[in-house]
Amino acid sequence: MGQSDYVMGMLPSINLNKSLEKDWNLNLKLESRQAMSEGVFGGDSYDKYSVLLNDFAIMTGKKVGLNNSIAVGFLLRLEDNEFQYRTTQQFNILKKYDYFRLAYRLVTDQTFSASNFPEFRFRKRVTMEVPFNGTSLDPKEFYAKINNEYLHSIENNEYDLEIRLIPMIGYQFNKSNKFEFGIDYRVDSFVNSFSSHSFWTSLNWYLKI
Amino acid sequence: MKLYIIILFLSSINFAFGQNKFEKESRINTDEVPEKGLQFISKVITSSKVKWYFEQGLTVNSYEAKTKISNRKYSIEFDTFFNIQDVEIEISQSEMPKPTISKIEMVLDSIYKKHAISKIQIQYQSDENTLIEVINKNSIENLSPNVKTQYEIIVKCKSTGRPKLYEFTFDTEGKLISKKELIFNTSDHLEY
Numbered sequence: 001m002g003q004s005d006y007v008m009g010m011l012p013s014i015n016l017n018k019s020l021e022k023d024w025n026l027n028l029k030l031e032s033r034q035a036m037s038e039g040v041f042g043g044d045s046y047d048k049y050s051v052l053l054n055d056f057a058i059m060t061g062k063k064v065g066l067n068n069s070i071a072v073g074f075l076l077r078l079e080d081n082e083f084q085y086r087t088t089q090q091f092n093i094l095k096k097y098d099y100f101r102l103a104y105r106l107v108t109d110q111t112f113s114a115s116n117f118p119e120f121r122f123r124k125r126v127t128m129e130v131p132f133n134g135t136s137l138d139p140k141e142f143y144a145k146i147n148n149e150y151l152h153s154i155e156n157n158e159y160d161l162e163i164r165l166i167p168m169i170g171y172q173f174n175k176s177n178k179f180e181f182g183i184d185y186r187v188d189s190f191v192n193s194f195s196s197h198s199f200w201t202s203l204n205w206y207l208k209i
Numbered sequence: 210m211k212l213y214i215i216i217l218f219l220s221s222i223n224f225a226f227g228q229n230k231f232e233k234e235s236r237i238n239t240d241e242v243p244e245k246g247l248q249f250i251s252k253v254i255t256s257s258k259v260k261w262y263f264e265q266g267l268t269v270n271s272y273e274a275k276t277k278i279s280n281r282k283y284s285i286e287f288d289t290f291f292n293i294q295d296v297e298i299e300i301s302q303s304e305m306p307k308p309t310i311s312k313i314e315m316v317l318d319s320i321y322k323k324h325a326i327s328k329i330q331i332q333y334q335s336d337e338n339t340l341i342e343v344i345n346k347n348s349i350e351n352l353s354p355n356v357k358t359q360y361e362i363i364v365k366c367k368s369t370g371r372p373k374l375y376e377f378t379f380d381t382e383g384k385l386i387s388k389k390e391l392i393f394n395t396s397d398h399l400e401y
Contacts, residue, residue: 094396
């Protein structure tokens, strides 16, 4: 039986959203992944702060139905002093129920860099939002949000699966300003080798401009 | 004269129907509900669980008790002094009188290329004792003539562009009384 490694750290992000004419919108996202501690379960571990990567992403989306939207985007990642480039296409379905909302997201993306093989991914995510007070999310209200995502990837003919589970608590200050705090848990590499686990303290700030 | 009537008709449509629906609904605990509200509920509901809400509209605030009686969803609305305002019961399309739903379909056909009804509530307005009878009867038929009855209908509509969701109010004859577009909450944090 093999060992599993882990990394723990912070994952702060800022999302700037802008509504455009004719149901179009624009999303700018800045995210930084910062490690605090790494190790092997049942083995050695060490605490060291390091910035693993920084992302800058831009996406543009359009509502195409009552509950559906599509979006395409581009991400620039700086990791190990090297840039990676990712193109993204996504489709969202949003459903409102009596006491919560469910969002389904399907994403395909393609990542390119000078020193790695191209990586192609297919992602499926379901998100549940439950307001703490009432049937829909209002200003000055807390809410719970949970993400569950499956990421299938192919790189140099090698398949991998990553699973993410992200429970969060959010607060909507007003219709244009939300803040979320939670744990972003990810596990990958368990298809072809020993599993890798990561635990990020996730801090998301959503601003509508 | 004919032109004047058309202009008057169009401007009245814009005034009555060109609105959006904004509501802030907050859950409140039963112990925050005054005795008057609890007394009304105790006369009509004995065992079911009741959820209480405070609704803030653009001009009017109200309280609402939501419950299920014999698998039917009930919303009982009060003003801020806990005077009963109306009772709404969720029903299916097949429970509506055929002439009424046919007339409503005709009205919707005349406005939109496509439409699909997603929710129907029958709304009763009357004095307190009559509304208690309505709830205790747990039936949507054979009501006394002093009950004002309307239908609140949520409809997905499409004419040009993408579909939109509206809340329509019709009377029992299928005459359109009001139309409000339902505005969705932002969903950036669920999509990106």
